[in-house]
Amino acid sequence: MHDNPFRPGFGISPPMLAGRDALLDEWREVFGLGAWSPYRAALVTGMRGVGKTVLLNAVEDAALARDWTVVHGTLHAGLIDGLEHDRLPAMLQEQDPQARTREVTGLTVPQVGGLRTEVKERYEREPRLESMLARLVELGEERGAGVLVSLDEVAKESLDQLRRIAIAVQHLMREDRRIAIVAAGVPASIAAALDADGLTFFRRAQQVRLDTLTLSETRAALAEPVRTRGRAIGEQALERAARASQGYPYLVQSIGARAWEYTPSTEEITTDAVQHAVEVAHAAMGESVIVPALRGLSSRDRDYLLAMAEDDGPASTAEVGERMGASPGTAGRQRARLLDAGIIVAPARGSVDFAIPLMREHLRAHPHDAQLGLPTAARDTFRA
Ligand SMILES: Nc1ncnc2c1ncn2[C@@H]1O[C@H](COP(=O)(O)OP(=O)(O)O)[C@@H](O)[C@H]1O
Numbered sequence: 001m002h003d004n005p006f007r008p009g010f011g012i013s014p015p016m017l018a019g020r021d022a023l024l025d026e027w028r029e030v031f032g033l034g035a036w037s038p039y040r041a042a043l044v045t046g047m048r049g050v051g052k053t054v055l056l057n058a059v060e061d062a063a064l065a066r067d068w069t070v071v072h073g074t075l076h077a078g079l080i081d082g083l084e085h086d087r088l089p090a091m092l093q094e095q096d097p098q099a100r101t102r103e104v105t106g107l108t109v110p111q112v113g114g115l116r117t118e119v120k121e122r123y124e125r126e127p128r129l130e131s132m133l134a135r136l137v138e139l140g141e142e143r144g145a146g147v148l149v150s151l152d153e154v155a156k157e158s159l160d161q162l163r164r165i166a167i168a169v170q171h172l173m174r175e176d177r178r179i180a181i182v183a184a185g186v187p188a189s190i191a192a193a194l195d196a197d198g199l200t201f202f203r204r205a206q207q208v209r210l211d212t213l214t215l216s217e218t219r220a221a222l223a224e225p226v227r228t229r230g231r232a233i234g235e236q237a238l239e240r241a242a243r244a245s246q247g248y249p250y251l252v253q254s255i256g257a258r259a260w261e262y263t264p265s266t267e268e269i270t271t272d273a274v275q276h277a278v279e280v281a282h283a284a285m286g287e288s289v290i291v292p293a294l295r296g297l298s299s300r301d302r303d304y305l306l307a308m309a310e311d312d313g314p315a316s317t318a319e320v321g322e323r324m325g326a327s328p329g330t331a332g333r334q335r336a337r338l339l340d341a342g343i344i345v346a347p348a349r350g351s352v353d354f355a356i357p358l359m360r361e362h363l364r365a366h367p368h369d370a371q372l373g374l375p376t377a378a379r380d381t382f383r384a
C-alpha cells in the first residue's frame with residue numbers, strides 16, 4: 001500500500017533531488033531561448049555516490065522538456081561504434097524524413113577471403129559520427145531546439161572515445177550550432193581528461209564539482225518523500241537520520257529506504273526505525289562504496305589512508321608522512337593523487353580528511369581492505 005519512495009543504489013533518480021535546483025536552472029537556460037551560457041559544455045565531477053548520474057538524468061529531462069534531442073552514452077570502448085552503427089541511425093530514422101535516401105546501408109559484399117572486412121572497414125572509417133550528429137542538430141534547430149550530448153562514467157581507459165565525440169561537438173559549437181555537451185566522472189578521471197591531448201576543448205568547459213548536501217537539504221530529501229506518501233517522521237527521528245547520512249546522497253537514500261521498510265504499514269517512522277536503518281546502512285557502506293573506491297588505488301595510496309585513519313578527525317599531512325616513514329615529497333605525491341581521486345579533502349592548509357563518510361571507521365575495522373590484491377593472512381595459509 002505504501003510503496004517505499006527511497007531509491008538506494010546508483011544511477012536511480014531519487015524521489016526528491018535535493019540541493020540541485022540552482023544548478024539545474026543553469027541548464028534550463030541552455031535549453032531555453034536565452035543567451036549563450038557557459039554550461040553548454042560542462043564537466044560534472046564528484047566522488048562516487050554524490051549524485052553525478054542522477055544529475056545527468058535531470059539535465060537530460062530538462063533538455064527533453066524543451067524538445068531537445070538527447071544523445072546519452074556511458075563511456076566504454078564500444079561507445080562510438082554503438083552510436084555510429086546503431087543509436088544515431090535509429091534516431092535519424094525516426095526524426096529525418098529523408099533518412100532512407102541519405103543512409104548508405106545494407107552494403108553486401110560476397111565473402112571472398114579477406115575481401116569482406118577490407119571493404120567494410122573502408123566505409124566504417126568515414127566520419128559518420130560527425131555527419132550524423134550534424135544532421136540531428138539541423139533537425140533539432142528546425143523545431144527551435146537542439147541536441148544535448150550527455151556522457152557518464154568518463155574513464156582513463158576510454159579517453160579516445162571521449163576525444164572523438166569532443167571533436168565532433170566542438171566543430172558544431174564553433175559553427176555556433178545548437179549543441180550542448182555534459183560529461184561526468186570521478187575527479188581522477190576528469191583530471192585525466194583535462195590533461196589528455198586532443199581534449200583541450202574541455203579545459204574551457206564549465207566545471208561542476210558536486211558536493212554533499214547541506215543539513216537542511218538532507219532533511220528535506222528525507223522528510224518530503226515520506227510526507228508525500230502519507231506517512232510521518234518525527235523531528236528527532238528526522239534529525240538522527242539526516243545527521244547519520246552526513247549529507248552523502250547515497251546514504252540519504254539507503255537510510256531512508258531502510259527506515260521506511262522497518263514497519264512499512266505504520267503511519268510514523270520512529271526513532272527506533274531510524275536507529276535500525278542507520279546501523280544497516282552504515283554496515284553496507286563498505287561493500288557498496290568504500291571497497292570499490294579503494295580498488296583503483298596503489299598500495300602507497302592505501303598506506304597513506306591507513307596512516308590518516310589513526311586520527312579521529314582531520315590529520316596533519318606532516319604526521320601522516322612520518323607515520324608512513326615517507327619523505328615529504330613522496331607523501332605529497334600520495335596526497336595529491338588522493339585529492340584528485342576525490343577520496344580525501346584538504347579542510348585547511350597542512351591537513352587532510354576523508355571525503356567519503358565512514359571510510360576512517362571502515363579502514364580501522366578492516367585494515368586488510370587497504371591491501372586489496374595483496375596476500376592476506378588467510379591467503380598466506382595456502383602458501384607452501
Ligand atoms: N540530490 C540528491 N538528493 C537525494 N538523493 C540523491 C541526490 N543525488 C543522488 N541521490 C541518490 O544517491 C545515490 C547515488 O547517486 P548517483 O547519481 O548514482 O551517484 P554517482 O553517479 O555520483 O556515483 C542514488 O541512490 C540517488 O538516488
Ligand SMILES: [Mg+2]
Nearest residue numbers: 010011052053
Ligand atoms: Mg554514476
